[in-house]
Amino acid sequence: MGFKWRFEYSLLLLLLLSAAAIRFSDDLLQRVRVIEPEGAFVTESTSDRVHNSGNTETRRAPGRGYDLRCRLREGFGYPYCGIVVRFDPQRVHGIDLSGMRRLRLWLDYEGPAQTVKIHLRNASPHYGLPQQEQESAKYNHVEITTDSLRHGMVELDLRDFVVANWWMQQFRMPPQFSRPEFDNIISLEVITGTDAPIGDYRLVLHRVEYDVQYLSTERWYLAIMSMWLVLALLYLLQRMVRLKADVSQQRQRSQELYEINRVLDARSKQLVQMATTDALTGAFNRKGLEDLLQQALADWHGHRHPLGLVLIDLDHFKAVNDIHGHQAGDHVLAGLAELVRQHVRGQDALGRWGGEEFLLVCRDTGLVQATAIAEKLRALIAGHEFHGGLHITASFGVAALDSERPLDQVFAAADGALYRAKAEGRNSVVAESVAASPTSR
Numbered sequence: 012m013g014f015k016w017r018f019e020y021s022l023l024l025l026l027l028l029s030a031a032a033i034r035f036s037d038d039l040l041q042r043v044r045v046i047e048p049e050g051a052f053v054t055e056s057t058s059d060r061v062h063n064s065g066n067t068e069t070r071r072a073p074g075r076g077y078d079l080r081c082r083l084r085e086g087f088g089y090p091y092c093g094i095v096v097r098f099d100p101q102r103v104h105g106i107d108l109s110g111m112r113r114l115r116l117w118l119d120y121e122g123p124a125q126t127v128k129i130h131l132r133n134a135s136p137h138y139g140l141p142q143q144e145q146e147s148a149k150y151n152h153v154e155i156t157t158d159s160l161r162h163g164m165v166e167l168d169l170r171d172f173v174v175a176n177w178w179m180q181q182f183r184m185p186p187q188f189s190r191p192e193f194d195n196i197i198s199l200e201v202i203t204g205t206d207a208p209i210g211d212y213r214l215v216l217h218r219v220e221y222d223v224q225y226l227s228t229e230r231w232y233l234a235i236m237s238m239w240l241v242l243a244l245l246y247l248l249q250r251m252v253r254l255k256a257d258v259s260q261q262r263q264r265s266q267e268l269y270e271i272n273r274v275l276d277a278r279s280k281q282l283v284q285m286a287t288t289d290a291l292t293g294a295f296n297r298k299g300l301e302d303l304l305q306q307a308l309a310d311w312h313g314h315r316h317p318l319g320l321v322l323i324d325l326d327h328f329k330a331v332n333d334i335h336g337h338q339a340g341d342h343v344l345a346g347l348a349e350l351v352r353q354h355v356r357g358q359d360a361l362g363r364w365g366g367e368e369f370l371l372v373c374r375d376t377g378l379v380q381a382t383a384i385a386e387k388l389r390a391l392i393a394g395h396e397f398h399g400g401l402h403i404t405a406s407f408g409v410a411a412l413d414s415e416r417p418l419d420q421v422f423a424a425a426d427g428a429l430y431r432a433k434a435e436g437r438n439s440v441v442a443e444s445v446a447a448s449p450t451s452r
């Protein structure tokens with residue numbers, strides 16, 4: 012048996028995936044980026060001598076990392092020196108660190124100051140022109156104690172940064188700029204701490220690492236939720252398609268059943284007809300006549316409406332067979348049945364009683380009326396030209412059902428009347444006790 016994918020498996024799979032996505036979201040969403048001083052970005056020294064006409068001296072010593080030696084000297088109000096990693100030398104298009112979670116710096120420090128400042132400078136046309144970068148780019152600032160550098164590395168959270176107060180005041184920034192921004196960081200600076208004493212310093216920047224989250228947690232959860240939504244939609248869609256298929260299959264099945272029933276119905280009607288009809292003449296056969304009489308009798312018991320019986324027997328029919336052949340005789344029998352059917356009412360039924368003898372069962376018909384019908388038929392047959400130009404006559408015996416006698420006696424009466432019609436010259440109608448016409452008695 013082949014494996015069949017079920018909806019429950021998709022549900023289980025998505026459940027496991029979602030659980031894993033939530034459990035390991037930190038690892039999945041974060042990437043570590045590395046900045047080496049000798050790498051892709053320009054790294055250089057900075058000091059009050061470069062930017063503020065101070066007297067501090069700096070030089071880079073050979074060796075691994077960016078090894079800065081500086082001597083802070085009197086001159087500028089707040090002597091300083093430090094290392095700057097520039098992400099854009101033009102100071103316009105920095106890097107977007109707003110998705111950054113943690114920043115790690117491998118830094119060696121020697122000097123009389125107790126703190127080191129770290130700046131992430133964010134440029135924006137909202138707070139100054141590019142050429143004024145040195146002053147106008149926002150100072151996202153954190154100051155760490157040199158104690159925390161003992162192991163040569165410091166790890167900072169993005170939330171540790173604040174905007175430097177002096178920058179807000181100096182550039183008269185409106186309050187909305189007092190929040191740190193990291194979407195366009197043009198440089199990272201490691202600078203000697205606030206009020207650093209005059210003296211010799213050594214700053215060695217070995218490596219900078221930061222973790223970025225390339226998809227926000229909100230988006231991550233939104234993606235998981237979307238997957239559930241898609242699965243729910245797929246499930247609904249699949250249910251709809253299956254339901255539609257079921258309905259159409261059901262419809263097709265009932266259509267087929269209807270067709271089969273129609274065929275069976277027609278066939279059973281055909282079989283009933285075949286079982287109750289005489290093949291040669293199309294009149295009821297013996298069995299058909301029996302059913303017919305039974306029903307007529309039940310009706311008669313119910314309503315007491317009269318029931319006329321007319322026995323028809325062709326005269327000298329043997330001679331037709333003998334002279335013209337059996338087939339011609341068959342044609343006459345079929346022609347007679349057709350002729351009678353054409354000239355009686357729909358409620359009257361003709362049956363072949365045997366050989367060349369027929370019985371006409373006339374509902375709601377008394378003896379007088381049945382005799383009249385017989386007479387009409389007698390005249391018709393006598394005047395009719397049958398197949399092959401043959402002419403033939405018939406004799407009629409008529410009786411009617413009444414409350415006095417059972418059916419077999421009525422039959423006997425009709426038979427007796429027919430016998431008399433034959434005996435008295437044929438081509439005549441004899442009612443059981445009524446004479447209908449000059450040729451009828």
Ligand SMILES: Nc1nc2c(ncn2[C@@H]2O[C@H](COP(=O)(O)OP(=O)(O)OP(=O)(O)O)[C@@H](O)[C@H]2O)c(=O)[nH]1
Pocket residue numbers: 291324325326327328329330332336337338339340341344365366367433437
């Ligand atoms: N062609 C044909 N002949 C039939 C059929 N059934 C009965 N017959 C013939 O009908 C004839 C009936 O003959 P008889 O009983 O002597 O009666 P008749 O010749 O009509 O004479 P009367 O009834 O006395 O006028 C027989 O020759 C039967 O063979 C049939 O289905 N086809």
